[in-house]
Amino acid sequence: MKTQVLIIGGGATGTGLARDLALRGLQCLLVEKKDINAGASGGNHGLLHSGARYVASDPEAARECREEGELLKHLAPHCIEKTGGLFVAVEGDDEDYIARFPGLCEKAGVPARALDLKEARLLEPALSKKLIAAYAVEDGSIDPFRLSLDNLAQAGEHGADLLCFTRVAAFEIGNSKIQSVKLENTLSGESLSVEADIIINAAGAWAGLVAGLAGLSVPVLYSKGSLIITQERMNHRVINRLRPASNADILVPGGTVSILGTTSIRIEHPDHAYPTVEEIEIMIEDAKAMIPALETARYIRAYCGVRPLVGSPGGGEDRKVTRGFVLLDHSAQGLNNFITITGGKLTTFRLMAEKTADLVCDHLGLIRPCLTRTEPLPASSSVRWTEPAGAPRVWLTGHDPQDTVLCECEMVPRSAIDSIVDALKNQGIKADLLAIGLRSRIGKGRCQGSFCAPRIAASLYQQGEMSASQTIDGLREFIRNRWKGLQPVLWGDQLAQAELSEAVHCGFLGLEGEEGENGRV
Amino acid sequence: MDFWDWKGRRGKTAEFEKVNRMPERETIKADLTIIGNGLAGLGAALYALNRGLSVVQFGSGYPLSLVSGCFDLFSVCPSAGKKEWDNPWEGLKVLRNDHPEHPLARIEEVEIRQAFEEFSVGLGEAGLSYVQDPERNREIITPLGTIKKTFGLPRSMWLGAEALERKAMGRIIEIEGLEGFKAPLIVDRLKPHWKGLSAGRIQFPGFESRPRALAEHLASSLILSANREKLAQRLRREINGAEVMGLPAVLGLFKSSAVMEDLREQIGIPLFEIPTLPPSVPGLRLQETLERKAAEKGTYHLFRHRVGKAEPGKDGGFKVPILHDGETIRTVSSRAVILAGGRFLGGGLQADRKTVREPLFGLPVSQPDSRSGWHRSDFFNRQGHEINRAGLEVDDRFRPFNRQKEPAYETLFAVGSILAHQDWKREKCGSGLALATALGAVKAFLGIKNK
Numbered sequence: 001m002k003t004q005v006l007i008i009g010g011g012a013t014g015t016g017l018a019r020d021l022a023l024r025g026l027q028c029l030l031v032e033k034k035d036i037n038a039g040a041s042g043g044n045h046g047l048l049h050s051g052a053r054y055v056a057s058d059p060e061a062a063r064e065c066r067e068e069g070e071l072l073k074h075l076a077p078h079c080i081e082k083t084g085g086l087f088v089a090v091e092g093d094d095e096d097y098i099a100r101f102p103g104l105c106e107k108a109g110v111p112a113r114a115l116d117l118k119e120a121r122l123l124e125p126a127l128s129k130k131l132i133a134a135y136a137v138e139d140g141s142i143d144p145f146r147l148s149l150d151n152l153a154q155a156g157e158h159g160a161d162l163l164c165f166t167r168v169a170a171f172e173i174g175n176s177k178i179q180s181v182k183l184e185n186t187l188s189g190e191s192l193s194v195e196a197d198i199i200i201n202a203a204g205a206w207a208g209l210v211a212g213l214a215g216l217s218v219p220v221l222y223s224k225g226s227l228i229i230t231q232e233r234m235n236h237r238v239i240n241r242l243r244p245a246s247n248a249d250i251l252v253p254g255g256t257v258s259i260l261g262t263t264s265i266r267i268e269h270p271d272h273a274y275p276t277v278e279e280i281e282i283m284i285e286d287a288k289a290m291i292p293a294l295e296t297a298r299y300i301r302a303y304c305g306v307r308p309l310v311g312s313p314g315g316g317e318d319r320k321v322t323r324g325f326v327l328l329d330h331s332a333q334g335l336n337n338f339i340t341i342t343g344g345k346l347t348t349f350r351l352m353a354e355k356t357a358d359l360v361c362d363h364l365g366l367i368r369p370c371l372t373r374t375e376p377l378p379a380s381s382s383v384r385w386t387e388p389a390g391a392p393r394v395w396l397t398g399h400d401p402q403d404t405v406l407c408e409c410e411m412v413p414r415s416a417i418d419s420i421v422d423a424l425k426n427q428g429i430k431a432d433l434l435a436i437g438l439r440s441r442i443g444k445g446r447c448q449g450s451f452c453a454p455r456i457a458a459s460l461y462q463q464g465e466m467s468a469s470q471t472i473d474g475l476r477e478f479i480r481n482r483w484k485g486l487q488p489v490l491w492g493d494q495l496a497q498a499e500l501s502e503a504v505h506c507g508f509l510g511l512e513g514e515e516g517e518n519g520r521v
Numbered sequence: 522m523d524f525w526d527w528k529g530r531r532g533k534t535a536e537f538e539k540v541n542r543m544p545e546r547e548t549i550k551a552d553l554t555i556i557g558n559g560l561a562g563l564g565a566a567l568y569a570l571n572r573g574l575s576v577v578q579f580g581s582g583y584p585l586s587l588v589s590g591c592f593d594l595f596s597v598c599p600s601a602g603k604k605e606w607d608n609p610w611e612g613l614k615v616l617r618n619d620h621p622e623h624p625l626a627r628i629e630e631v632e633i634r635q636a637f638e639e640f641s642v643g644l645g646e647a648g649l650s651y652v653q654d655p656e657r658n659r660e661i662i663t664p665l666g667t668i669k670k671t672f673g674l675p676r677s678m679w680l681g682a683e684a685l686e687r688k689a690m691g692r693i694i695e696i697e698g699l700e701g702f703k704a705p706l707i708v709d710r711l712k713p714h715w716k717g718l719s720a721g722r723i724q725f726p727g728f729e730s731r732p733r734a735l736a737e738h739l740a741s742s743l744i745l746s747a748n749r750e751k752l753a754q755r756l757r758r759e760i761n762g763a764e765v766m767g768l769p770a771v772l773g774l775f776k777s778s779a780v781m782e783d784l785r786e787q788i789g790i791p792l793f794e795i796p797t798l799p800p801s802v803p804g805l806r807l808q809e810t811l812e813r814k815a816a817e818k819g820t821y822h823l824f825r826h827r828v829g830k831a832e833p834g835k836d837g838g839f840k841v842p843i844l845h846d847g848e849t850i851r852t853v854s855s856r857a858v859i860l861a862g863g864r865f866l867g868g869g870l871q872a873d874r875k876t877v878r879e880p881l882f883g884l885p886v887s888q889p890d891s892r893s894g895w896h897r898s899d900f901f902n903r904q905g906h907e908i909n910r911a912g913l914e915v916d917d918r919f920r921p922f923n924r925q926k927e928p929a930y931e932t933l934f935a936v937g938s939i940l941a942h943q944d945w946k947r948e949k950c951g952s953g954l955a956l957a958t959a960l961g962a963v964k965a966f967l968g969i970k971n972k
Contacts, residue, residue: 277893281874404732406700454665454798455701461709468709472665476901483900490896491872495908496865500587502900502909503866504798507946508589510667512901513604 003029006196008210011041012346014202015151016353022158024368033167035438037148039204043305045252045259048140049347055104061324062108065347076377079147085139085238090289091130093243098133112137126234126291139238141254145386153380164429171214177337198337198363205270205306207342216333226275226304227261230297234258241290248283260287275302277488298493301485308342325352385416385440407452409445431465433478448482450501476511548854551577554841556828557861559584561937561955563811565859567643568963570818577821577853579828583808589796590803592673592952596658599904608657622942628957636960647814652679662795664702666710675803677781681793684765690717692763696725698734701798702769721759726751739771740802743780753787770794770802777806831881857932857966869939877911884921887914887941905947912941918965934962
């Protein structure tokens, strides 16, 4: 198999790059070892930064965020909720930092308007009464799944190819170039060899490991950031703590929920990242000073992402490492067709893609201007199901009496599942519960899949999407996957819910029994 | 008297009127207050009524709509090398040896047998027929085609266990619109072990144009003979040489024995039921039957009110407040209280971010040191989650301990899943635990009362 550009990694950067290159008329193939946004692109706040967060630590990143945030609000409005944001400080917060904040914002060109404290509490009644400073900024929330899926959809229309569940097994190197890339399907084990003019390593936290396969050293440190989701939306605007970056500084509203985060914990390997009970405790204990209701809120799930820290000062604090991106042309190390793009932020993904694509064109001797800076991102109809309350709207207006709701918490109808299954088939991705979950709201409500998962699994079987044993294994994997995020937030009502889930899946269905024994589990 | 109306709802007005008509200061008097209307609470009521005790019972909703309708006794001991026991009594012997603190390990075999026997007889008298093989667990099919070991079975499921064991020529029928039950999936999974199995599909009479058929609706529609006739007609066409036919458990909600007998006669071959995902019709049948029987025998049901924090009375008994909108409106005065409120779902235990509590008496709860020890990182870990073994510690008479590890009160008992040192979901011992401890507590109370 041949392609002009091989992109490794299906996160925001990789999918954004696929679209950028495809719009420039380049042929590209994107390979992803799991599914879209499996890494930090799916494990973040969904925060469209105004830049104010970085005015002290990284003015350059602040400026980039502001510019890109403005662009995205115009170009991809369907992925963004223009919530606006607040920076607030409470009694006990660093007053020196508070005093410097407006000046720093001005210097970085980030708009910030001082608010009267009463006004701030009227705007956001959940804020603490011990407020001592408040500024309005232009933060927003962004749906990273929809963003990546839309990028991919348009890239596909322009001829880009996608292989999910496909990992790089080896690079074959000769004459200072990667001659071919050996790929392996992680589900079937089948291998495939691809020749590409140029290879982009957009593997995010895994970029160092991918570069290592090519014999290169790209030192990456891993910083795990965990977040928790409240059952109900608690704020209208993004609320940031006005202080040097710490654990639970930001509460981002998104659709029907709010997301609190994040921690920053150094881990050894990006594959081994799970949110823990300790992190959740630290965050709630910390954030309740800013928003007291967070102490008693019901949380439905936790999750985490791994930030790749490239070029971290040894022994320094991870949060102080630049959140700007790193674009490495490996010609300098003797590989002329290999580029690494990593780091950065969700807000700046487009810029990262643009700069990378510019470098690709340089390498190939092509003069093709970037179009993503001006062309709006089309809203693809097959990926609209990640939007909270989007599915019920389509279902209600569809008026199809035969269209059953399969997921009751989030009201996802059979027609939504069918449309996702079709889209997955077109992309050659196995239509299992995990893949459907990533592209819709199933399993994201309060039952976290206890009831809808067996129903949808049985329905997928009926439609011939999977065999009997795949149905059970797929269900088990889905529940296991949901559990990682549930386990640290199990107390109160959510613990009762988990008890019911275990009664059904273990007590009744016996899914904890020996796996893979057909008919005996 | 509490009752179920024609839609199967319990008489709300009746209960409010009854309580509200009472003079303000009057208390309801009974030998026993039972808190909880799950299997343990309803079992305790039945055992108590059989022994002539007067009972007031608090409860809420239909907790048994979440159970399969089968009675698990015991089949898995997570710490033992052997995974599953065909003979529950052998399993319990191992449990007694390895886990003497397990509530079931502390009850004599003969007592457990009596609990099942007496309960089945009570259900039978009320029109719900249960069958068990006294010496072994039986296997039934689940809606995903997995196999579940269980002990006591509704007669309708017993036929399925027999068919599975004999590998009879069987046909599994799915119902259009009933989600989570796909006959071909079940057949596909069982086929390697059960050759003569095939799958069929019908439209349920009266539900043809509806996108979604709910089990309770299907079941209650069969009270009308016209619906049964149409269903039998459609099922007859699906026989295809089968000796026995398996359907999701929707064959009648009220008077289900008569409904199934009528269908069998019209179809000409036996039918068996396969339990469904909740809400479960066999569970609702249990709830209705047990509550109706208890009400007939004079149990005072308080299913529309909340129970308040109980206090010991001067005479050695308890004063239990009846709450409405958070206010105490009347009081129950009883000699003893049985806590049968289940765990977190039932409200018998409550957990916040730091700790697990028993809300009514503030009893100490045996539990892991901190929340990080509550759950394992793999949901399906065969050892089970530590939090599931948290609960109340009791003496040999099922009296929960205070902090000094002595019975907190002379006549306060705790039964069922609220107890510590068991994991009923993994050990498949939920009903055994509920019934055996309920009988044990009732007998212990009688012993104290008659002293």
